[in-house]
Amino acid sequence: xxxxxxxxxxxxxxxxxxxxxxxxxxxxxxxxxxxxxxxxxxxxxxxxxxxxxxxxxxxxxxxxxxxxxxxxxxxxxxxxxxxxxxxxxxxxxxxxxxxxxxxxxxxxxxxxxxxxxxxxxxxxxxxxxxxxxxxxxxxxxxxxxxxxxxxxxxxxxxxxxxxxxxxxxxxxxxxxxxxxxxxxxxxxxxxxxxxxxxxxxxxxxxxxxxxxxxxxxxxxxxxxxxxxxxxxxxxxxxxxxxxxxxxxxxxxxxxxxxxxxxxxxxxxxxxxxxxxxxxxxxxxxxxxxxxxxxxxxxxxxxxxxxxxxxxxxxxxxxxxxxxxxxxxxxxxxxxx
Amino acid sequence: xxxxxxxxxxxxxxxxxxxxxxxxxxxxxxxxxxxxxxxxxxxxxxxxxxxxxxxxxxxxxxxxxxxxxxxxxxxxxxxxxxxxxxxxxxxxxxxxxxxxxxxxxxxxxxxxxxxxxxxxxxxxxxxxxxxxxxxxxxxxxxxxxxxxxxxxxxxxxxxxxxxxxxxxxxxxxxxxxxxxxxxxxxxxxxxxxxxxxxxxxxxxxxxxxxxxxxxxxxxxxxxxxxxxxxxxxxxxxxxxxxxxxxxxxxxxxxxxxxxxxxxxxxxxxxxxxxxxxxxxxxxxxxxxxxxxxxxxxxxxxxxxxxxxxxxxxxxxxxxxxxxxxxxxxxxxxxxx
Numbered sequence: 001x002x003x004x005x006x007x008x009x010x011x012x013x014x015x016x017x018x019x020x021x022x023x024x025x026x027x028x029x030x031x032x033x034x035x036x037x038x039x040x041x042x043x044x045x046x047x048x049x050x051x052x053x054x055x056x057x058x059x060x061x062x063x064x065x066x067x068x069x070x071x072x073x074x075x076x077x078x079x080x081x082x083x084x085x086x087x088x089x090x091x092x093x094x095x096x097x098x099x100x101x102x103x104x105x106x107x108x109x110x111x112x113x114x115x116x117x118x119x120x121x122x123x124x125x126x127x128x129x130x131x132x133x134x135x136x137x138x139x140x141x142x143x144x145x146x147x148x149x150x151x152x153x154x155x156x157x158x159x160x161x162x163x164x165x166x167x168x169x170x171x172x173x174x175x176x177x178x179x180x181x182x183x184x185x186x187x188x189x190x191x192x193x194x195x196x197x198x199x200x201x202x203x204x205x206x207x208x209x210x211x212x213x214x215x216x217x218x219x220x221x222x223x224x225x226x227x228x229x230x231x232x233x234x235x236x237x238x239x240x241x242x243x244x245x246x247x248x249x250x251x252x253x254x255x256x257x258x259x260x261x262x263x264x265x266x267x268x269x270x271x272x273x274x275x276x277x278x279x280x281x282x283x284x285x286x287x288x289x290x291x292x293x294x295x296x297x298x299x300x301x302x303x304x305x306x307x308x309x310x311x312x313x314x315x316x317x318x319x320x321x322x323x324x325x326x327x328x329x330x331x332x333x334x335x336x
Numbered sequence: 337x338x339x340x341x342x343x344x345x346x347x348x349x350x351x352x353x354x355x356x357x358x359x360x361x362x363x364x365x366x367x368x369x370x371x372x373x374x375x376x377x378x379x380x381x382x383x384x385x386x387x388x389x390x391x392x393x394x395x396x397x398x399x400x401x402x403x404x405x406x407x408x409x410x411x412x413x414x415x416x417x418x419x420x421x422x423x424x425x426x427x428x429x430x431x432x433x434x435x436x437x438x439x440x441x442x443x444x445x446x447x448x449x450x451x452x453x454x455x456x457x458x459x460x461x462x463x464x465x466x467x468x469x470x471x472x473x474x475x476x477x478x479x480x481x482x483x484x485x486x487x488x489x490x491x492x493x494x495x496x497x498x499x500x501x502x503x504x505x506x507x508x509x510x511x512x513x514x515x516x517x518x519x520x521x522x523x524x525x526x527x528x529x530x531x532x533x534x535x536x537x538x539x540x541x542x543x544x545x546x547x548x549x550x551x552x553x554x555x556x557x558x559x560x561x562x563x564x565x566x567x568x569x570x571x572x573x574x575x576x577x578x579x580x581x582x583x584x585x586x587x588x589x590x591x592x593x594x595x596x597x598x599x600x601x602x603x604x605x606x607x608x609x610x611x612x613x614x615x616x617x618x619x620x621x622x623x624x625x626x627x628x629x630x631x632x633x634x635x636x637x638x639x640x641x642x643x644x645x646x647x648x649x650x651x652x653x654x655x656x657x658x659x660x661x662x663x664x665x666x667x668x669x670x671x672x
Contacts, residue, residue: 006439010467025446029453046384046485052481054464054481103341114365131669137394137472138473
């Protein structure tokens with residue numbers, strides 16, 4: 001590996017994250033569950049199929065428009081389980097607190113987790129709290145893990161993408177990243193841009209009510225929609241063709257991205273998903289998603305192709321075609 | 337609460353940890369699983385009884401005699417599941433890395449986790465890696481969560497302690513805390529004191545081979561044996577009577593404790609357990625433990641009493657009797 005030290009880009013969700021995971025973690029741990037490079041693992045215990053997922057949250061700032069590190073930590077892990085095709089049931093939480101953190105802030109975060117868990121229909125059942133001396137951690141980091149029950153007969157796997165599958169995104173992209181960046185950098189826009197942080201398990205229920213044959217689900221967080229789609233193209237060995245005009249982006253988010261020189265395809269989301277479904281099921285899935293509050297702006301943004309295997313291309317607004325790459329380097333450290 | 341900010345003692349495993357958990361976390365999350373204040377939660381999914389546990393590891397230094405933060409993170413969560421009476425099966429891992437951490441250190445830690453997991457017979461199946469800017473986290477923090485399968489007909493619960501139950505400790509106490517303190521403070525003893533960090537699930541199998549009627553299991557980590565026993569006395573509403581001469585302490589550890597003014601009962605362990613079993617089963621359990629490599633020094637250290645409910649008393653070496661208290665304040669920050 002070129003870098004002999006860990007660098008911020010190793011946490012970006014882009015190419016360097018993938019390198020680190022593949023070259024150190026997957027290689028050393030080497031087991032069939034990890035090789036899927038999915039958001040979570042699935043396995044059976046005494047005949048019961050389960051999904052299991054974990055995430056650590058290091059977002060800065062800890063309070064932001066649309067949420068805080070607590071609600072984010074619940075939503076993120078609920079979503080990882082939902083993206084496995086599971087029904088999220090139980091969460092654990094590990095707090096790492098900095099000496100000197102105001103107890104009022106901690107209480108506010110705990111309440112926010114409680115409310116987010118209640119809204120998502122999951123129970124926070126076990127936890128751990130560590131305190132670290134001042135200056136050795138930044139305010140509060142949270143790790144959440146979750147257990148979900150797998151749906152019968154459902155198999156979500158990036159390797160299942162097939163030519164002709166339609167790719168549906170559940171709503172506007174890049175809201176979370178721009179919301180965080182606005183607060184962090186003190187940027188002022190005409191409107192307050194709020195994070196889209198939300199639990200997607202209800203929306204996934206709606207998708208499964210329309211079809212059982214969902215091929216791939218993914219929530220495009222760190223690294224954005226582009227990185228998620230590039231990973232799926234890579235895992236499946238299929239091509240992906242996108243239509244830029246079909247990808248929903250809020251006007252103010254688009255304007256902020258242009259001002260900041262960011263590609264909204266690379267900016268993080270925390271309450272959006274992409275679903276790959278067979279062409280025949282796409283209209284019903286789209287309708288079911290649009291009927292759900294978190295899927296009102298759902299849109300078919302492209303399809304899986306046999307051409308250009310492993311790569312993502314996009315028909316641009318102005319009529320050209322361009323390659324969509326994974327995020328390289330680090331765009332927004334500590335976005336989640 | 338007296339302190340309006342989080343202080344180090346909130347992470348001690350002693351009285352202030354308990355206060356923080358009870359006053360903020362249990363109160364806000366309020367659900368029946370959390371109220372047990374156990375090392376993990378147990379519940380059923382589609383008829384399969386599971387245990388679920390999580391811990392974050394912030395130990396300093398990250399490499400120490402007898403282990404490192406990686407092996408510790410595996411052992412700790414395996415042990416929490418084993419203390420629920422479960423067979424540990426699957427682990428997740430969340431890494432929080434500091435920008436600038438040598439990749440060689442990270443690889444060494446990952447390998448150590450792999451080896452610890454293999455030795456304990458558990459699979460590391462899913463994970464997450466975050467990178468935080470230099471100075472915002474100290475080298476590496478690790479969170480592990482685990483899932484275990486509950487044994488049929490077994491119910492481990494601190495509230496099940498009954499007068500007459502024998503209390504067995506699996507070996508010498510205070511090794512881990514003294515090992516860490518030695519390295520951190522550059523103390524030199526005649527011998528190298530190594531951490532006892534180890535996975536206890538095999539030893540728990542041995543205990544269950546002797547009796548199914550295990551009342552309480554606990555690994556006395558942060559806060560030491562004293563804090564664990566005080567918690568059990570508090571939860572069960574029973575008294576505990578200890579015999580100081582029966583509590584195994586290595587000579588060099590005892591000498592180090594005296595030099596440092598520490599009570600070995602308050603010093604952390606990472607590869608020891610206490611078991612509460614009915615008097616009639618105690619000899620068989622003790623024999624089974626002593627036949628296991630991690631239980632060679634197992635010893636009956638006391639019993640549960642109807643007298644002085646909620647309190648722990650100890651017959652001292654010199655013949656007197658004293659109250660054993662939970663750790664108050666913080667003795668050794670970042671011991672695990």
